[in-house]
Amino acid sequence: MKKIACSILTPERYLFDGEIAFAVVQAHNGEMGFLVDHAPLISSLGYGEIRLSDAKTTSYFVVEGGVVQIRDNKLIILAEKALKKDELNKDEIEDKLKELRQKERESKLFSAEWLHILDDKKRLYARLRVAKR
Amino acid sequence: MATQRDIKKRIQSVTNTRKITSTMEMVSTAKMQKMKQRLEMSKPYEHKLNEILSNLMSTGLAVSDDPHFNEVSDARYILILEITGNRGLCGSYNTNIIDRSFSFRDKLAEEGKDTQFYVVGKKAISYFNFMKVPMYKSMLNPENKLTFEDAAEIGNELSNLFLSGDFHEVHIAYTKVASSSSQKPTIIKLLPILLEEEEIKDLYPGSHLEYYFEPNPLEIFSYLIPQYLKMKIYTCFLESSFSEQFARRVAMKNASDASSEMIRDLTISYNRARQAKITKEISEIVGGAAALK
Numbered sequence: 001m002k003k004i005a006c007s008i009l010t011p012e013r014y015l016f017d018g019e020i021a022f023a024v025v026q027a028h029n030g031e032m033g034f035l036v037d038h039a040p041l042i043s044s045l046g047y048g049e050i051r052l053s054d055a056k057t058t059s060y061f062v063v064e065g066g067v068v069q070i071r072d073n074k075l076i077i078l079a080e081k082a083l084k085k086d087e088l089n090k091d092e093i094e095d096k097l098k099e100l101r102q103k104e105r106e107s108k109l110f111s112a113e114w115l116h117i118l119d120d121k122k123r124l125y126a127r128l129r130v131a132k133r
Numbered sequence: 134m135a136t137q138r139d140i141k142k143r144i145q146s147v148t149n150t151r152k153i154t155s156t157m158e159m160v161s162t163a164k165m166q167k168m169k170q171r172l173e174m175s176k177p178y179e180h181k182l183n184e185i186l187s188n189l190m191s192t193g194l195a196v197s198d199d200p201h202f203n204e205v206s207d208a209r210y211i212l213i214l215e216i217t218g219n220r221g222l223c224g225s226y227n228t229n230i231i232d233r234s235f236s237f238r239d240k241l242a243e244e245g246k247d248t249q250f251y252v253v254g255k256k257a258i259s260y261f262n263f264m265k266v267p268m269y270k271s272m273l274n275p276e277n278k279l280t281f282e283d284a285a286e287i288g289n290e291l292s293n294l295f296l297s298g299d300f301h302e303v304h305i306a307y308t309k310v311a312s313s314s315s316q317k318p319t320i321i322k323l324l325p326i327l328l329e330e331e332e333i334k335d336l337y338p339g340s341h342l343e344y345y346f347e348p349n350p351l352e353i354f355s356y357l358i359p360q361y362l363k364m365k366i367y368t369c370f371l372e373s374s375f376s377e378q379f380a381r382r383v384a385m386k387n388a389s390d391a392s393s394e395m396i397r398d399l400t401i402s403y404n405r406a407r408q409a410k411i412t413k414e415i416s417e418i419v420g421g422a423a424a425l426k
Contacts, residue, residue, distance in 0.1 A: 039345055041345040042345070042353055069184075080360075
């Protein structure tokens with residue numbers, strides 16, 4: 001069976017390299033799935049989950065922005081930041097979220113700081129979702 | 134002639150120095166390996182980024198519209214990002230890069246251009262202060278604590294300076310890793326961006342397929358360009374750190390070798406002095422005995 005050669009890269013490390021059957025990535029406005037022989041495509045990524053499915057197993061990652069390119073059954077995910085599921089700790093993230101919510105209440109609406117907090121919150125929600133898998 | 138005791142003392146002190154230098158050699162070897170790993174980790178990202186960018190360009194997108202490509206015909210204000218180390222004891226690593234950028238500045242000055250420096254690294258900062266050369270801005274080298282975010286911050290700063298028109302060109306002076314055994318100080322142009330199209334095409338032949346773009350090519354392009362800049366800065370930092378550790382390793386190895394040599398010579402003269410003393414004592418005894426007869 002034909003497979004997709006997939007690699008997940010960040011500027012600082014090489015996260016994943018291997019062959020998979022099916023991939024789902026978080027594109028800029030929703031999830032996007034890739035099967036073998038997908039048409040050439042380049043898309044930007046949002047904050048969210050990546051699922052790489054093989055015949056038996058599925059591995060989970062979280063990405064925070066970047067681009068994805070597929071061509072000739074080669075899927076390249078260039079993430080700004082990406083983490084494996086094993087690297088995430090659910091309790092830790094929840095603690096951080098709590099902290100952020102507290103900060104959010106204290107900061108002024110629509111200030112730069114407030115927007116920054118919202119952004120961080122989005123990242124954490126994405127992480128939490130993957131961590132709970 | 135030096136006495137036995139004096140020579141012994143010197144041997145001891147050189148041995149101590151050798152201990153230090155060989156330890157430092159080992160430390161920088163370890164650090165160098167780590168840097169090498171990080172470089173290798175980031176190389177694939179850079180390659181793929183270039184690949185995607187060249188794919189985008191080959192779709193006939195009007196890339197020259199992007200302000201990062203704007204070339205000022207009469208560029209007057211030039212900024213050089215100077216990457217050096219925080220520490221010495223690494224041979225001519227720091228001086229090489231400073232020399233290189235000063236000669237570059239002189240060349241630009243002949244063309245009537247005004248150059249300023251953005252200095253990274255304690256060594257260069259103190260040299261600039263000593264020479265009373267004004268710095269545009271300075272910071273310490275983050276060394277092995279460097280993250281991509283640090284590079285991203287500098288990247289944003291530099292591209293803002295470029296886009297606002299404060300500087301017409303931005304260059305980076307760093308130590309390029311040509312191979313794992315040869316590094317040399319280099320100056321590259323960061324902004325305006327010059328993508329060596331020919332070079333990229335050679336690397337990835339036949340990459341002019343039609344793509345689907347999500348959301349649209351321009352948006353992806355305007356995301357990738359800053360990313361490309363940041364990546365470039367990040368790798369420049371990594372390569373510089375690698376070169377620094379390499380230079381230190383070589384310097385320390387030379388120092389250790391030189392002290393081994395010195396210990397050898399000193400030991401020979403120590404033995405000579407000892408032998409001379411023994412010979413002298415024997416001849417004194419023989420002489421004394423002969424006098425008694």
